Amino acid sequence: MEWEYAAGLVSAALAVGVGAGLALARLRRSGGSARPGAPEGRADIEPDDDRPAGKHGLKGLGRKSLDSLRVGVVVLDAEDHPVLVNPAARAMGLLRSGGAPGTIAAHPILRTLAGQVRRTGVRREVELDLPRGRAGGGHAPLGLHLRAVALNSTHVAVEAADVTESHRLARVRRDFVANVSHELRTPIGALQLLAEALLDATQMPEAAPEAQSEDLLAARRFAERIHHESARMGRLVNELLELTRLQDAEPLPDPEPVSLDWVIAEVIDRTRTTSSAKGIEITYDGPKGVMAYGNDSQIATAVTNLVENAIAYSGEDTKVSITLRHSDDWLEIDVADQGIGIAPQDVERVFERFYRADQARSRSTGGTGLGLAIVKHIATNHGGRVDVTSSLGDGSTFTLRLPARPPESPSSSPTAIEIESGVAGR
Template identity: 90%
Template sequence: MEWGYAVGLVPAALAVGVGAGLTIARLRRPAPGETEGVGSPEGRAAIEPDDDRPAGKHGLRGLGRKSLDSLRVGVVVLDADDYPVLVNPAARAMGLLRSGGAPGTIAAHPILRTLAGQVRRTGVRREVELDLPRGRAGGAQAPLGLHLRAVALNATHVAVEAADVTEAHRLARVRRDFVANVSHELKTPIGALQLLAEALLDATQLPDSAPEAQSEDLLAARRFAERIHHESARMGRLVSELLELTRLQGAEPLPNPEPVSLDWVIAEVLDRTRTTSSAKNIEVTYSGPKGLMAYGSDSQFATAVTNLVENAIAYSGPDTKVELTVRQNDDWIEIDVADQGIGISPQDVDRIFERFYRADQARSRATGGTGLGLAIVKHIATNHGGRVDVTSALGDGSTFTLRLPARPPESPSPSPTAIEIESGVTGR
């Protein structure tokens, strides 16, 4: 995609442009009364030479500035006080600048200041993808989709790259709406199909006094009815999980984070998986301290852990064990789900969180899986600012680790549609 190509150009351009600017020039704020700064109509950054050294026979300073100005990706450099000391035209066109508190002054968008503050506190780059409203409130103009990446240039200055992903967001919304609408329409006929299959099963009960020829016909009809019932139930689960995944991908706003008791989550998971584990004589055990709390949605946490446990049961043999372990690590709650199953090959590890991906197609058909369970886990973890990891080896079982926040968020998220994409997810 075009924006992805543009993002790929940014590190090289920053190396030439920002690096040259910080080495050869001293970034400064405009002096009082000075208007020819970063927010002027000419769009020039307020740059003052650090000394009398020439920029070089190739005009490195000018080359760096031209490189930044030619990018379709926006670049904003913020100083220790979050003042924009360097802005290219693309960033200005995206509306990443605001009027300052005093007349004739400018300020960076609050989201940029938030990202810069996080980078300075943690020393780790931050990436988010979000929608920003355009025009006046209530206008019909579609929001501007942005991929923001904030990196530290030195102890004080932070560079924020912004790529326009509006078209990608629009297509994603169209796809989600289509999936949601189709899934809603499918629920009614699938429900009717399940009821008819159950009625057919009742009607094909084999009477004790039935002739042998009639018994064979009834047995065949019953086998078909059982298959219809099984496949309709599987389709019903697929539709339900498609709807759940659509909601998690942004079709509905995320609920406000609330304290969630991990004791309740574990009890709910054990109750939901009791039937499937008993059918294979698999023991599901739990170990960990009592009274731990996570912050987010209780129903989504229970769904994520249930999916991990059901996945472990599905890919484990009879008479084995699935171990649930919960622990707190600094500001995070970590939930391990370890099984004694078939394990995962190295070539499949990076793909198992993709929608509909099956490492073993034959086994997936046998277990009745939809291929969406782990994708749902990934999106639940990502939407809460957490992550999901896996360690596995063929024939030696797998361990999934779900990481969830153990502290309330420091401040409201920048935008109700913001989606953290740097989740650190590694695949099964």
């Protein structure tokens, strides 16, 4: 994408251009002169652009480089005042009127990101939609990818790339999947009912097996297959709807304390039938009384999907272990199996929708290829992540990481919208 290329240019241009902007800001505060007519707080001052040589000429070249980028760049000082802004950032609406007449201020989202970077020292990246104009103006929102990095202990640079078109295409894709999935629910339900009726009609008394003709036996086999495939399709439709809902980027309702004791008990109960059918033992090791924060049903779904994935790819009479660890900042739930493992080239892709490392093996497990995608989106929506370590023949360990403390208030953190090409099973 263009913004990725431009981000590389920004790092080079900032080294010179930011220095020029900060120098002029210090000059202005000390009583020096700036561009005639520039109001207090303006950051788009041109520093000695006409000087052909020396460091001032390089400063002017750096500023021109920033101005030529389609990526917006805003540099905020310790008080979150914009000291350097390029035209692309202004066009994106990243500035607001300041408290005093003739002054400017950074968009609240930028100030929030800058504050988080200063507190943690960690680079922040989010994608979000901003309304255009005061009331949206009837236009689609502006999609932005924001990247905030610390330049020093006080100043933070924020890059903004316009990703409106990719957001629009992602919304179209999600709407299409949701609409088609809703329409498929009715015929799939009808197929399941008809298959069950056919199975009942072909049921013969066990005392008279000789009365079962070849045609009747064949009809029963076909009915069983129809019932199996329609049930699988029903699961696929339900998971597509669930994934679409998670990708809608709606913020979680006020996160509530979630008892992980309840989550683990719910997961073991949901997976008891499938694990017993294969003779797989599910064990748990971890402290009692630990609380997470978020949506209880989503967290339970995420852990259940990890355990079901482990069962599907494990052999009979093996073990799946669930382990809980916690620190001041994170809760970590490990789900380890003794299954077939994942090849190194496939590890990075197992969270993509419908990605299958072994197509033949995946079909035999009856999975939909969406379970791990749902886990990833649930983790992201809760401010966490999911990772995997594995090797062929030695099993896999999936780790779900969730924040151990209540999240900040909604006003202190922008809502991130994750737009991806896909996310799912092995």
